[in-house]
Amino acid sequence: MDKISIQADWLDGMAFETEVNGHKLIIDADEKVGGTNRGPRPKPLMLVALAGCTGMDVVSILKKMREDVKKFRVSVEALQTDDHPKHYVEMKVIYEFWGNNLNPENVNKAVKLSDEKYCGVSAAYRKGMKLTHEVIIHNE
Known part of the structure; x- marks a missing residue:
């Protein structure tokens, strides 16, 4: 370790x-x-860490699959408690892709591999909160 x-x-x-x-x-x-x-602020950097971690995974996987991604955006939305200690109880990752003839099966597979196997940030966060995701594909 x-x-x-x-x-x-x-x-x-x-x-x-x-x-x-x-x-x-x-x-x-x-x-x-x-x-x-x-x-x-420190807490929003938690969202940045998740977006960066999973985004790097997905880009790497899609390159290996030879998908023609022209633009890729990862957004993270979080729900925070009202009472102290204020903390996140849920995060939603939104993956948005633009490209030529992107294969939805490959895109969803890349997201799933990151979410379930490769992204250490999502693995850690999943132990303390609900994580969900959405995939949006814009074929040009």
Whole structure:
């Protein structure tokens, strides 16, 4: 088992700086709670992590299937509790494809493989919340 770690160094106010894979990132809070809006909030980055993880899987799989994808968008919608600690209880991943004669069976297979086998983010999130997805194909 690999041990992965990050450090987040407090800058001031509510801002922290971290480095991920050699890229610096500042996370901060909204001004209403003492931040200065110098960077994204931590929780929405959970949605980014899911979109990136599954998106990379799907692109890789569809390239191997030789599907002619011209444009691809991954959107993630989340439902958050109203009470503290506010947390996500459900996420929906929307995969939207544009291309020439895309085979719906291959597209759905790529999404399913990412969802069920390859994406470690969705595997972890599924243990704590409901995950669903939708596939939209625009053949040009």
